[in-house]
Amino acid sequence: MAKLSKKHKEALSKFEKNKEYSLEEAIDLVKSITYTKFDASVDLSVRLGVDPRKANQMVRGSVTLPHGTGKELKVLVLCTQDKEEEAKAAGADFVGLDEYIQKIKGGWTDVDVVITMPSVMPKVGALGRILGPRGLMPNPKTGTVTMEVGAAVKAAKAGKIDFKVDKFGIIHSAVGKVSFDKKQLTENASELLNTIIKLRPSSAKGNYVKSIYLSSTMSPGIAVDTKSVGA
Numbered sequence: 001m002a003k004l005s006k007k008h009k010e011a012l013s014k015f016e017k018n019k020e021y022s023l024e025e026a027i028d029l030v031k032s033i034t035y036t037k038f039d040a041s042v043d044l045s046v047r048l049g050v051d052p053r054k055a056n057q058m059v060r061g062s063v064t065l066p067h068g069t070g071k072e073l074k075v076l077v078l079c080t081q082d083k084e085e086e087a088k089a090a091g092a093d094f095v096g097l098d099e100y101i102q103k104i105k106g107g108w109t110d111v112d113v114v115i116t117m118p119s120v121m122p123k124v125g126a127l128g129r130i131l132g133p134r135g136l137m138p139n140p141k142t143g144t145v146t147m148e149v150g151a152a153v154k155a156a157k158a159g160k161i162d163f164k165v166d167k168f169g170i171i172h173s174a175v176g177k178v179s180f181d182k183k184q185l186t187e188n189a190s191e192l193l194n195t196i197i198k199l200r201p202s203s204a205k206g207n208y209v210k211s212i213y214l215s216s217t218m219s220p221g222i223a224v225d226t227k228s229v230g231a
Contacts, residue, residue, distance in 0.1 A: 040217035068159030070177035090153035
């Protein structure tokens, strides 16, 4: 078993492991137990009472965080030539089609968001095995397959995030940085949680939101009282 560092032990001493805290209390605690020298990410892990193996219980969507993620996202737009200027004007970092498809096939995935158009999805679909596992595959449900590529780029740059329940029934997502103040983190986390709650599948039975944990990069997770967020 790995030996706990002095800072990790100090962090664990600041909260009760089996206690559930309100969202605002959890945010205060996470900010107080983060000792990284860099501006750590603040993350939510939400375990849902769904079976993601069933298509009618797959929970996925997108949300624009009120205060952004604190991360400068790199956006790739795979589009036809007539849409390139629109994508560039909106702030896309990489714009093109065939040359980037070849780069991705060669292993390049140094982007955070990939946006494309319905007409080129047959080409982009061939990248599923590379982009899919990295959470980069464009999808109409998250607004990343659209004719409005400029609007999609602006939304991504403004703090729009995509999320999807994993095979264990958990949604993991960043909701900001430790440097954000409590109000910003609370509003960002609430926006994500409210969106997840609204997406409850009609086929999901019993308790939908089973647990919520808040943590930062390398910090222990703090249990959040699901009732405190209306779940």
